[in-house]
Amino acid sequence: xxxxxxxVLASLAGGDKHGYAMMEDIHRFAGVRxxxxxLYGAITRLEQRGWIRPLKSSDDRRQPYTLxxxxxxxxxxxxxxxxxxxxxxxxxxxxx
Amino acid sequence: MKRxxxxxxxxxxxPWRARYGREFEALLExxxxxxxxxxxxxxGALRMRLKTWNPSSTPEGENDTxxxxxxxxxxIDLKDRDIPHGYELESTIEQTRADGSKTLVRQFFxxxxxxxxxxxxxxxxxxxxxxxxxxxxGTKGEVAGDFRTDRTEMLVLHADGTVRxxxxxxxxCMKHEAVREKLxxxxxxxxxxxxxxxxxxxxxxxxHRPESEPRA
Numbered sequence: 001x002x003x004x005x006x007x008v009l010a011s012l013a014g015g016d017k018h019g020y021a022m023m024e025d026i027h028r029f030a031g032v033r034x035x036x037x038x039l040y041g042a043i044t045r046l047e048q049r050g051w052i053r054p055l056k057s058s059d060d061r062r063q064p065y066t067l068x069x070x071x072x073x074x075x076x077x078x079x080x081x082x083x084x085x086x087x088x089x090x091x092x093x094x095x096x
Numbered sequence: 097m098k099r100x101x102x103x104x105x106x107x108x109x110x111p112w113r114a115r116y117g118r119e120f121e122a123l124l125e126x127x128x129x130x131x132x133x134x135x136x137x138x139x140g141a142l143r144m145r146l147k148t149w150n151p152s153s154t155p156e157g158e159n160d161t162x163x164x165x166x167x168x169x170x171x172i173d174l175k176d177r178d179i180p181h182g183y184e185l186e187s188t189i190e191q192t193r194a195d196g197s198k199t200l201v202r203q204f205f206x207x208x209x210x211x212x213x214x215x216x217x218x219x220x221x222x223x224x225x226x227x228x229x230x231x232x233x234g235t236k237g238e239v240a241g242d243f244r245t246d247r248t249e250m251l252v253l254h255a256d257g258t259v260r261x262x263x264x265x266x267x268x269c270m271k272h273e274a275v276r277e278k279l280x281x282x283x284x285x286x287x288x289x290x291x292x293x294x295x296x297x298x299x300x301x302x303x304h305r306p307e308s309e310p311r312a
Contacts, residue, residue, distance in 0.1 A: 018122075018123075019122070019123040020122075020123050020126040020127060035132065035133050035135075035137070035140075036101075036123050036124055036127060036129075036137055036140070037133075037136040037137045037138070037139055037140020038136055038139075038140060039123070040116060040120050040123070040140060041143060041144070044112070044116065044144075049199075049222070050222050050223075050225040054260070056260070060118065060262075061118050061119055061121070061122035062119065062122050063118075063122075068225075
């Protein structure tokens with residue numbers, strides 16, 4: 001899974017985070033280091049689609065984000081699609 | 097390296113920086129930046145500029161599968177009116193993704209220009225999601241080449257009554273204003289010629305490259 005937007009959604013599924021925390025989290029769980037421009041491109045798109053939203057924060061520079069209900073639903077749909085692909089791929093490899 | 101990254105962050109469109117600039121700079125300060133990151137910042141800025149980002153548009157990126165899903169737009173209605181000191185737009189646009197799912201985007205946009213300062217109001221809703229209102233007030237600054245350095249304040253009014261405030265110094269491309277006027281004129285002429293709002297939109301998309309789209 002290397003789609004930056006999906007990685008951001010997966011990161012926020014584990015809890016609210018600001019940009020740097022997302023970048024570190026994604027690196028830990030996916031082994032992918034998103035660049036700052038790629039990360040904020042994904043954040044921009046996801047917020048515009050209503051799949052994530054900014055939270056009020058006392059720190060006006062480190063803006064935390066949270067997953068919306070629509071974002072959670074979209075992520076679930078995408079991950080179950082991916083998991084079907086993984087299961088099928090592994091099964092075929094075993095029989096090859 | 098961090099100073100260079102902050103400089104490169106200015107390549108992003110002004111409205112984008114008004115919304116995300118402070119948090120993006122905070123990220124650049126916290127990150128142990130590499131040369132690859134600097135390239136990534138430049139690429140990100142170019143992608144935003146190609147789409148001429150504004151709060152209602154959808155930026156595109158080659159590696160994002162979701163970008164390719166929301167490319168089919170149908171302009172259901174678009175009203176354009178001149179008002180004292182400016183103009184306003186009201187639009188209803190349907191986005192259809194590759195999987196057939198649709199999103200209805202309703203937008204009201206008003207821009208007022210008072211000579212030395214300006215005010216924009218952008219009220220936006222998507223399907224049943226709560227609407228958000230973006231208000232930007234700007235003071236025009238010095239002009240250098242095609243760019244003007246403005247001081248802006250953006251207020252984001254949320255449906256729950258809360259307000260988020262963001263002050264920024266942004267660079268505004270002067271060419272966009274002339275292009276926007278030309279687009280509005282073309283749009284009005286298309287309607288006068290009997291075309292539907294969507295037919296005029298398609299005509300504009302064919303005639304104008306993305307770089308020349310208005311910022312609002």
